[in-house]
Amino acid sequence: MYKFLARRLLATIPVLAIVAVLVFLMLRLTPGDPAAILAGDAANTEQIAKIREGLGLDRPLIVQFGIWAKDILSGDLGESFYFKMKVTSLIGQRLEATVSLATLTIIFAVFTAVPLGVLAAWRFGGWFDRMLMGFSVMGFSIPVFVLAYILIWIVSLKLGWLPVQGYKPISEGFWPFLRHLILPAITLSVIYIALIARVTRASVLEALGEDYIRTARAKGLPESRVLIRHALANAAVPIVTVIGIGIALLIGGVVVTESVYAIPGLGRLTVDAVLARDFPTIQGVILFFSAVYVVVNLLVDLSYVFFDPRIRY
Amino acid sequence: MKLHRIAAAFSLVALATLFTPAALAQDKVLRIVPHSNLAILDPIWTTAYMSRNHGYMIYDTLFGTDEKAQVKPQMVEEWSASPDKRLWTFKLRPGLEFHDGKPVTGEDVIASISRWGKRDAMGSALMTFVDRMDTPAPDTFRIFLREQCGFLLEALGKPSSNVLFIMPKRMADVDAFKQIEEHIGSGPYIFKRDEFKPGDKAVYLRNPKYVPRKEPPSGSTGGKNVYVDRVEWNLALRDAQAQVNALQKGEVDILEALAFDHYEATKKDSSIQIPNTAPAGLQYMARFNHLHKPFDNPKVRQAVLAAFSQQPFLQAQVGVKELYRSCPSMFTCGTPYGSPFGSDIQSKSNMKKAQELVKTSGYDGTPIVIMKPTDLASIQKLPDVAAQLLRQAGFKVDLQAMDWQTLVGRRAKKDAPDKGGWHMFLTAWQAHDIWNPIANAAMDTRGEQSGWFGWAKDDKLVELRNQFMRETDDGKKKKLADAIQARAFEVGTHVPLGEYVQPVAARKNISGFFVSNGNLYWNLKKN
Numbered sequence: 001m002y003k004f005l006a007r008r009l010l011a012t013i014p015v016l017a018i019v020a021v022l023v024f025l026m027l028r029l030t031p032g033d034p035a036a037i038l039a040g041d042a043a044n045t046e047q048i049a050k051i052r053e054g055l056g057l058d059r060p061l062i063v064q065f066g067i068w069a070k071d072i073l074s075g076d077l078g079e080s081f082y083f084k085m086k087v088t089s090l091i092g093q094r095l096e097a098t099v100s101l102a103t104l105t106i107i108f109a110v111f112t113a114v115p116l117g118v119l120a121a122w123r124f125g126g127w128f129d130r131m132l133m134g135f136s137v138m139g140f141s142i143p144v145f146v147l148a149y150i151l152i153w154i155v156s157l158k159l160g161w162l163p164v165q166g167y168k169p170i171s172e173g174f175w176p177f178l179r180h181l182i183l184p185a186i187t188l189s190v191i192y193i194a195l196i197a198r199v200t201r202a203s204v205l206e207a208l209g210e211d212y213i214r215t216a217r218a219k220g221l222p223e224s225r226v227l228i229r230h231a232l233a234n235a236a237v238p239i240v241t242v243i244g245i246g247i248a249l250l251i252g253g254v255v256v257t258e259s260v261y262a263i264p265g266l267g268r269l270t271v272d273a274v275l276a277r278d279f280p281t282i283q284g285v286i287l288f289f290s291a292v293y294v295v296v297n298l299l300v301d302l303s304y305v306f307f308d309p310r311i312r313y
Numbered sequence: 314m315k316l317h318r319i320a321a322a323f324s325l326v327a328l329a330t331l332f333t334p335a336a337l338a339q340d341k342v343l344r345i346v347p348h349s350n351l352a353i354l355d356p357i358w359t360t361a362y363m364s365r366n367h368g369y370m371i372y373d374t375l376f377g378t379d380e381k382a383q384v385k386p387q388m389v390e391e392w393s394a395s396p397d398k399r400l401w402t403f404k405l406r407p408g409l410e411f412h413d414g415k416p417v418t419g420e421d422v423i424a425s426i427s428r429w430g431k432r433d434a435m436g437s438a439l440m441t442f443v444d445r446m447d448t449p450a451p452d453t454f455r456i457f458l459r460e461q462c463g464f465l466l467e468a469l470g471k472p473s474s475n476v477l478f479i480m481p482k483r484m485a486d487v488d489a490f491k492q493i494e495e496h497i498g499s500g501p502y503i504f505k506r507d508e509f510k511p512g513d514k515a516v517y518l519r520n521p522k523y524v525p526r527k528e529p530p531s532g533s534t535g536g537k538n539v540y541v542d543r544v545e546w547n548l549a550l551r552d553a554q555a556q557v558n559a560l561q562k563g564e565v566d567i568l569e570a571l572a573f574d575h576y577e578a579t580k581k582d583s584s585i586q587i588p589n590t591a592p593a594g595l596q597y598m599a600r601f602n603h604l605h606k607p608f609d610n611p612k613v614r615q616a617v618l619a620a621f622s623q624q625p626f627l628q629a630q631v632g633v634k635e636l637y638r639s640c641p642s643m644f645t646c647g648t649p650y651g652s653p654f655g656s657d658i659q660s661k662s663n664m665k666k667a668q669e670l671v672k673t674s675g676y677d678g679t680p681i682v683i684m685k686p687t688d689l690a691s692i693q694k695l696p697d698v699a700a701q702l703l704r705q706a707g708f709k710v711d712l713q714a715m716d717w718q719t720l721v722g723r724r725a726k727k728d729a730p731d732k733g734g735w736h737m738f739l740t741a742w743q744a745h746d747i748w749n750p751i752a753n754a755a756m757d758t759r760g761e762q763s764g765w766f767g768w769a770k771d772d773k774l775v776e777l778r779n780q781f782m783r784e785t786d787d788g789k790k791k792k793l794a795d796a797i798q799a800r801a802f803e804v805g806t807h808v809p810l811g812e813y814v815q816p817v818a819a820r821k822n823i824s825g826f827f828v829s830n831g832n833l834y835w836n837l838k839k840n
Binding site for chain 2 (some may be wrong): 031032033034036037038039040041042043044045047048050051054082083084085090093094149152153156157160163164165166167259260261262263264268269272275276277
C-alpha cells in the first residue's frame with residue numbers, strides 16, 4: 001500500500017512537468033499580447049513595447065521558462081501580469097467558493113442519485129425506473145444556464161426565497177453562506193445526479209444478478225439489507241470512480257454556473273486570465289488543476305480497497 | 314420531535330441573519346455593477362476605463378470638465394496667466410488632504426503632472442510646451458511654458474483616460490512604466506485595499522475629511538458630496554441577464570452598462586429607472602491600417618467612407634432607436650467641436666458612388682482583413698455590417714473572428730495583413746476621448762511615430778493640429794477644428810460610424826444622478 005502510494009506520488013512529478021511545459025508553450029503560441037491588453041485601448045505601440053519589456057516578454061522563451069520553472073520549484077507560482085498579485089494568493093482567494101460549491105453539489109448529487117439509482121435497479125423496468133431514466137436524459141440534455149435561469153426566475157424572482165446571485169464566505173455566517181449556494185449547487189448537481197444515478201442503477205443491476213444476492217435472499221435477509229449491504233457495497237467501485245471524476249471536474253471550474261450566479265470561483269479566474277492572456281495565472285491555475293486531478297484520482301484508487309477487499313496494492 | 318427541533322434551529326439562524334449588523338447597515342451601502350472587471354489599480358499606467366473610474370473614486374483632479382465641455386477648477390482655488398501666457402500660477406484649495414492625513418502640496422502636483430505627462434497622449438503633447446515647473450509656496454505651483462499653449466487647462470482637466478489624478482509625491486515618483494503599489498488619494502472615497510478581490514469586489518469608504526466644492530456636480534466638476542458610507546463594486550456579476558435579475562430583486566442598486574437587449578423590458582419595470590447620466594455617449598469607429606495595400610491609398614479609403622453609411626451599423630449593433638444617432642463628425646456631436654463640416658464624402662454618399670470610387674482607385678482585389686471580436690457584445694456586430702457593405706462596394710473581404718484580446722494584440726502589429734497583420738478593426742470611444750483634435754488619437758497623423766494603431770500619415774493634418782495646439786482664441790480653435798476634420802475626411806484617417814448612449818439602470822430609490830461619463834459615483838443618495 002505505502003509502496004503504491006509512493007510510486008503514484010512520484011509519478012505525479014513527470015505528469016506535472018509535462019503539463020507545465022505544454023501549458024507554457026501553448027500560451028506563447030496562442031495569439032494575443034498581454035502587454036497590449038494591459039496598456040488599454042488608447043495606448044500606442046511604444047508604450048506597449050515598454051510594458052512588454054517590463055513583463056520580461058521580450059526575453060527568449062527558454063529564459064522565460066527557466067525563470068518560471070525556478071519559481072515553481074521554490075513553491076512560487078509567480079505574479080499575475082493582470083491582477084498584480086501572487087498567483088497563489090489569487091487561487092487562495094477563489095478556492096473557498098469553488099470548493100464550497102463543489103462540496104455542496106456533490107453532497108446533493110450523491111444523496112439524491114445513489115438512492116434513486118438503487119431503487120431504479122431494484123424496480124428494473126417499472127415506472128420508477130423509466131421515470132428516472134427519462135429524468136437522466138433530461139438532466140444530461142438541459143444546458144446548465146437554462147436550468148439556472150429557470151430556477152432563478154421561480155425560486156428567487158417569483159417566490160423570493162433565495163438570492164439571485166453572489167457568494168458569501170462561511171466566515172460571514174453559515175446561513176448566508178448556504179443560501180447563496182443552494183441554487184447554484186442544485187443547478188450543477190442535476191447533471192451529476194443524472195450521471196451517478198445511471199451508473200448506480202447499472203452497477204446495482206449487475207450486482208443483483210449475482211449468486212451472493214440469491215444466497216442473501218435465501219438466508220431470509222430483509223430486502224433493504226440485501227440492497228444496501230450486499231448489492232450497493234459490491235457495486236460501489238464504479239460509483240466512486242464517477243463521483244471522483246465529478247469532484248475533479250467541479251474543482252476544475254464550472255464557468256457557466258459561476259458566471260450566472262456571480263460566484264468568484266476558480267472557473268471565472270481561469271476565464272479572466274485567459275481573456276487577459278495573463279500567462280502566470282493561467283499556468284498556475286492549470287498546474288493546480290492538474291495536481292487536483294492527480295490527487296483525486298489517487299484518493300479514488302485508494303478508496304477501492306475499502307469497498308472491495310479483493311483489491312490489494 | 315427531531316424535525317421540529319431542526320426547523321426551530323433553522324428559523325433562529327434565519328432570524329439572526331436578518332438582524333446582523335450587515336443587514337442593518339444595508340441602506341448605507343451603494344452596490345454598483347460596473348461595466349467590466351477592475352484589475353489594474355494605476356489609472357496612469359493604463360488607459361482602461363475601469364482603472365480611470367477607480368481613479369475618480371479615490372483621487373481628485375486639479376480641474377474638471379463639465380457637461381458642456383467647459384473646464385472648471387476642482388482642487389485649484391484660483392489661477393492666473395502672465396500677459397504672454399507663458400507663466401501659469403495655480404493656488405490649491407485650502408484643506409486638501411490625502412487619505413493618510415498629509416496635506417496636498419504643489420510638490421505632489423508637479424510629480425503627478427510629470428508622471429502623467431509620460432503616459433497620456435494629451436499630457437505628452439503638453440509636456441512639449443513645458444519648460445519647467447516649481448512650487449513657490451506649499452499650496453502653489455507654477456508652470457513655465459516655452460511658448461504659448463492653447464490647451465493647458467483642457468489637458469489638466471481632461472475627463473477621460475488618462476485623467477490627471479493627483480497622487481502623493483512618493484507615489485507619483487514611481488516610474489511611469491511601473492504600476493504604483495499604494496492607493497492613497499485625496500478624493501471623495503478611500504479605497505479598502507484589504508477588501509479588494511479582483512473578479513469579486515472592490516470597496517470604497519466615504520472619505521470623512523473630504524471638503525467638496527460648493528458648486529453642483531456636472532461632468533467631472535463641482536461638489537463631490539458623498540451621502541453613503543460605502544460603495545461596493547460587484548465585479549463578479551457579469552452575465553447580462555443575471556445583472557438585470559439582481560437589479561430587479563434589489564440585490565444591486567446600479568447597473569453601469571445595461572445590455573441593449575434588456576433595455577425595453579427593464580424600462581417597463583416600475584422599480585427601476587434609466588437615468589440620463591451620459592448623454593454625450595460613445596462613438597463607433599472603423600480604423601484603417603494605413604501602412605499596407607490597399608488602405609495606403611487615400612482613394613480606396615474614400616471609397617470605404619462613401620460605403621459606410623452609419624445607419625446600418627447603428628441599427629445592427631444598438632437596435633434601440635432612442636439610444637443611437639447618426640453623427641457625421643469625427644468629434645462627438647453636441648460638444649464644442651462636433652460638426653458635419655467637411656463630411657460630405659460620408660454624409661452625402663451612397664453605395665453607387667462607393668462602387669465608382671473602388672473602380673477608379675486602382676484597388677487590386679486584395680482581400681480586406683477585418684478583425685471581428687466575437688466576445689465583445691458591445692461591438693461584435695459592427696464587423697459583419699462592415700464586411701457586407703465592403704462587398705457591396707466591390708471589395709473582397711476576409712472577415713476573421715477572434716476574441717477581443719487577440720484583436721488588441723494583433724492590431725499592434727505592423728506586419729502585412731497576409732503575414733499576421735490586419736486591414737481594419739472597429740471599436741467604440743467614449744465621447745470625452747475624441748471630442749477635440751488633440752484627444753482624438755485617430756487624428757494623430759504622424760505616421761508610425763503617432764503610435765495609435767493604423768499609423769495614419771498626413772503632414773498637412775499634423776500642421777493643422779500643431780496650430781490648434783498653439784491657438785488660444787476659442788473662435789479660431791473652432792475654425793481649426795473644422796479644418797482638421799475636413800482634412801481627416803479628405804485623407805480618410807478613419808470612419809465615424811455614429812453615436813450611441815450606453816444606458817445606465819438603477820433602482821428607483823437611488824437619487825442624485827448628474828450628467829457625466831456615467832461612471833462617477835458621488836452626489837448619490839439611497840433612500
